[in-house]
Amino acid sequence: MTDRCQLRLFFLCYNEPLVLVRENKTWEEALASCRALAADHDAEPDAFRNHRYDLASLLSDSDYAYARTQIQSATTDEVWMGLRFLAGGWLWVNGDGVQHDGLPPHPEARRRCGALAKSGDDSWTIRDCSERRNFLCLQRT
Known part of the structure; x- marks a missing residue:
């Protein structure tokens, strides 16, 4: 076991490969925080390849x-996920296209980030990227 595994952080709920982070951050801050989790900081700096x-x-x-099921212990009603409207379309941060009905084809300028609600039938919601909320990180395979 490494020293990192013994470190207890109250705002993290580890259930790999999905990690609920119970800190309130903007969408951009959440993305940076996920990419900093267990990143290989000794590797060449490459925004896509050196993070887990x-x-x-x-x-x-x-x-x-x-x-x-994992977000039920979040401290916000909605949590950020890796969904973003960029270059005229909805994309996941891993580069995959989005297969979900009901996303606006031309969202308002500030409401271009995807969140997942703890309750409701259609729990995908589009929010202002500058709002602060908990977020979900997923281990890359």
Whole structure:
């Protein structure tokens, strides 16, 4: 066991590969925080390759269902996930396209980040990226 594994952080709920971080951050801050988790800081600085975690991309129904159970202990009603409107379309931070009905094709300028609600039938919601909330990190495979 490494020293890192013995460190207890009250704002992290480790349940790998999905990590709920109970700190309130903007979407951009949440992305940076996920990428800093267990990153290889000795590697060449490359924003995509030297990190083990990213904001969660929920690519399947099972990913979505698992994430919904994990966020029940969040301290905010919604948590950031890795969904963002960029270059005229919705994308996951891992580069995959989004397969979800109901996302606005042209969202308001400030409401371009995806969050997952703890309750409700359609728990995907589009929020202002500068809002502060808990977030989900997913280990990259």
